[in-house]
Amino acid sequence: MxxxxxxxxxxxxxxxxxxxxxxxxxxxxxxxxxxxxxxxxxxxxxxxxxxVLEHREPRIHYRPQNTIGDRIFGPIRNAFKPLDVATGGRLFRGWLHTKKYLVLLVIPAWTAHYFVKYHVATKPHGIVTEKSAVFPAKTDHAGHHH
The missing domain is CATH 1.20.5 (Single alpha-helices involved in coiled-coils or other helix-helix interfaces)
Structure with a gap:
């Protein structure tokens, strides 16, 4: 052997x-x-x-029909189908990879960032909600406000 x-x-x-x-x-x-x-x-x-199926036996590819997604995205999919065929199926594959990247990485990261920034962070002045009042008497000789 x-x-x-x-x-x-x-x-x-x-x-x-x-x-x-x-x-x-x-x-x-x-x-x-x-x-x-x-x-x-x-x-x-x-x-x-x-x-093992013979060459003339039908292969059944089950796909549920008339789903809500088909009714909403069907016209869009049909509009882009010639471009997808011309690119060898890379258009829809790229969309699926992009969708996966968005759903698994970008949206959760943004949600966590938003939650921490606006609900968890306790650092004072981390978020400015209003500007402090500036009075004309508080200027130096160069014209800068204090």
């Missing part, structure tokens, strides 16, 4: 298709268990063979 054992995947360690794998040592002495293992393996092989 060229590769070390730990580099092989679980699939590589299985016997070849159609081979009759040996019953594990822990099940050899038990008549019922050894037969059940063979029957279960055959049942799973049949099940997996049944999952």
């Amino acid at each position: 060229a590769n070390p054992k730990h580099s092989l995947s679980r699939v590589d360690l299985r016997p070849a298709a159609g081979a009759e794998p040996a019953v594990p040592a822990w099940a050899k002495d038990d008549y019922v268990l050894s037969r059940w293992i063979k029957e279960e393996r055959a049942r799973r092989r049949r099940f997996l063979a049944d999952q």
